[in-house]
Amino acid sequence: xxxxxxxxxxxxxxxxxxxxxxxxxxxxxxxxxxxxxxxxxxxxxxxxxxxxxxxxxxxxxxxxxxxxxxxxxxxxxxxxxxxxxxxxxxxxxxxxxxxxxxxxxxxxxxxxxxxxxxxxxxxxxxxxxxxxxxxxx
Amino acid sequence: xxxxxxxxxxxxxxxxxxxxxxxxxxxxxxxxxxxxxxxxxxxxxxxxxxxxxxxxxxxxxxxxxxxxxxxxxxxxxxxxxxxxxxxxxxx
Ligand SMILES: [Zn+2]
Numbered sequence: 743x744x745x746x747x748x749x750x751x752x753x754x755x756x757x758x759x760x761x762x763x764x765x766x767x768x769x770x771x772x773x774x775x776x777x778x779x780x781x782x783x784x785x786x787x788x789x790x791x792x793x794x795x796x797x798x799x800x801x802x803x804x805x806x807x808x809x810x811x812x813x814x815x816x817x818x819x820x821x822x823x824x825x826x827x828x829x830x831x832x833x834x835x836x837x838x839x840x841x842x843x844x845x846x847x848x849x850x851x852x853x854x855x856x857x858x859x860x861x862x863x864x865x866x867x868x869x870x871x872x873x874x875x876x877x878x879x
Numbered sequence: 880x881x882x883x884x885x886x887x888x889x890x891x892x893x894x895x896x897x898x899x900x901x902x903x904x905x906x907x908x909x910x911x912x913x914x915x916x917x918x919x920x921x922x923x924x925x926x927x928x929x930x931x932x933x934x935x936x937x938x939x940x941x942x943x944x945x946x947x948x949x950x951x952x953x954x955x956x957x958x959x960x961x962x963x964x965x966x967x968x969x970x
Contacts, residue, residue, distance in 0.1 A: 770969065788966075797969025802936040803943060806963055822966055829970055837968035840934065842889050848968075 748873045749821055749847045749861045750781040756859065756876055762787045763825035763851045770798040774805075775821035775849065776812045782820055795827050797836065821861065823849035831860040833869050841865075847872050882954050884914065885961040893921045902960070907937060908950040910960060925962060926950075934965040 751759075755775075762785075763771040772790050777783040786808050789801040812819060822843065826834075831852035833841075841848065844865035852858045861872040881901040886894050894900055900918075902910050908929055915922030925935050930950060937944045938961040944952045954960060 772966070774966075792967075792969075794969070797967070799965055799967035802963070802965060805966060806936070806938055806943075806961065809963065824968060826970060834968065834970040836970060840965075840967045840969075842934065842964035843887075843966065845888055 748780055748875055749849070750875045750877055751775070752782065752879055753876050754879075755782055755785050758785045759823055759849070760851060760857045760859065763827075763853060763857065766790065766825065767853055768795045768827050769793055770795060770825050770827060771851075772798040772800055772822070772824040774800075774808055774812075774819055775823060775846075776808075776815075776817040777820040778816075778818060780820060780847075783817060790824075798824050819843070819846045821847040821849050823851065825851045825853055827853050829854065831858045833862055833864055838864055838869060849874070880956040882910065882956065883959045884910065885959065887962055887964055889964055890921055890924055890962065893918045893924070902954075904954055904956050904958075906950065907931070907939070907944055907952045907954065907960075910954055934967060936963045936965060937961070938963065 770790055773788045774786040775782040788804055790798040791801050792799050831850045841864035847861045848864050849861045861874045863870050863872055884900050884902050902913050911922050911925050939952055939954055939958055
């Protein structure tokens, strides 16, 4: 199934994602972007139980609770984000191998230099970049 | 009454798009075997050699089965079972 070729994120939520990634640095930050039809409405900052600068795993019970909350609010998991404290904003082999969810867009924030944020679909067609459209409000 | 099983989106292609399916009371592992009979291929996505895969979490109602009796956790009529692949990656 082909995912949407665009992810729309309000600018204040982009700031929220980047500040979360900076706060958790030098570890990887991770979170869920909830929304509808490719438009992000809400950022859920998640706990990385691996406490690592090279990998992440969302705290399972937190993930369970947030997924239930999204369902209740009629929101979809439109994207998943995590940071790359020491590498480019591009999915690593491990990111690809563990991309069990193929519908959400994968947002990666690199903190090597100034924060760089990019979005990708990861599915049976491989890794494909998605346009991230930052909107005011 | 039956057991309600919530299927995660990545596995819904194996359940004809169904988000929820029904199963029978028993242990977690017997439930997975029952699902695999009806939805071939789903079993190996969830477990391997009778053990739940490392990147799959299973909840009975609100409880992670790892904090119960893992694969041997008993499921009763009316329980809701959620199968939730982990979200992980790195570097
Ligand atoms: Zn990564």
